[in-house]
Amino acid sequence: MILPFEQHEDDGLLDVVLISRARLARNISGEPFVNRANREEQIRIRDGIASALRGLPELGLHWFDPDTAPSAEGQVLLERHLVSPKFLEPGPHRLAGYREDARLSVMINEEDHLRIQGYGLAGGLSLAWANAKGCERLLDEHLNFAFNEQLGYLTACPTNVGTGIRLSLMLHLPGISLVGGMDRMQHAANDLNLEMRGTSGEGSEAIGHLHQISNRRTLGMDEEDLLHFLEDDFLSRVVREERRARDTLLNTRREFLDDRVQRALAMLRHARLLGEREALDLLSELRLGVAVGLLTGVPLETANQLMQRVRSGHLTRATGCTEEEPLRIQRADLVRRELGGGTPQSEST
């Protein structure tokens, strides 16, 4: 089987969609779920799955053991969405594998024995799904997954039973938010049986106008149907609404929008101390300015990358700083450097 990692992806939705993900939950037949497994069972499950994965060098996985690796490394993987917050909690014998290009990751002994995550940028939900499926089908030849005819793949939490799939999209929705349309969007998502939440998972706040959308239903609807439903019925609609909201703001409240964007740019270019949350909120405004064409000197890609590079784990890895205040200084330095700020002369570059 040819894995789709190298496939080119459509970035036509990059102004609204940041990351597309497809996650599959699987468990080994005949073994207790992680929450019920004893130490020996957890180790046996981990080693069995890891050995199957190691036998598949074409997946190109690097390994991360949370028990032995430095915690900053885990934080970086978390910020890249390659592992979940739950995975980093102290717990059973866990292990993660990931591709350096972040197209694929696997978590062993998180809530389920195995979680496979495929990734695509922007509108790459099909690619995310293809990546996850490719890995799953390869493993299927080596591992015996818990499955039954009626309920499909059996998972520790019944909300995942069936396909075990969670398709999710990270969306940047400042337009809808500024025109006061988030409540309506929330209701629309709810009516379509989709979950809408902040960036850090359930119940979390939407930092930087970033929202995560994912399916709730996993039983009785096959993966491809779900994919098409999400892409055709939901995503296209949200993208249209977000673009329309941005156009409306641009046409009717241009100064209001421009003021927000220019203030954000000025802060980012001149601040000497930047907290993570503040940086993300300002970068969100900057990204909006770039996307609607109010800022021309900054590529959208730079704004996107900065939204990841200002995260504490990434900064710690890049600079070696772990203390809060030095990190704030480093964050401000990084942003100034990337956005050509600092001195009046360099602002024009």
Next chain:
Amino acid sequence: MKTERHLCSECAAQAGLTAQEAHVDAPTNPVEMIKQVLAAGPEIEVRAAPECPTCGSTFARFRKMALLGCPDCYQALEVPLQPLILRSQAAEARELPEHQGLRPSGFKSPTQSTKMLIRLERDLQGAIHAEQYERAADLRDKIRKLNEGIEPPDPTE
């Protein structure tokens, strides 16, 4: 006034269902009735006590953790679990939809008669819970007839 009895109050409480959800009313014990109906069909398990024989997980544990203990819990705790799964997965449907999508490559698709058997067994459980004993007896006969007609499933599968 019509009185429906699906679970005894003890089972319902253990299942964490409210009296309304469980349609619990008079303290009659339907387990005995189920046993009577099933007496002629030993292949059908009585699943009145929600505890998993494989890992010992109870529905009370599931309610506390929102996690099941092992794959077999799905069968062992089927009665209290099913309405929850239905609500979270397909609120609009009356019965659980069947899985659609990827399946393990080694997992053989069941034959038509096995599928029919699964459906009849599910209907039988429903009939018993709805106290439709005539219908249950009828279903039991159908199951027996079907069981005589088909090869027993290969235990190695």
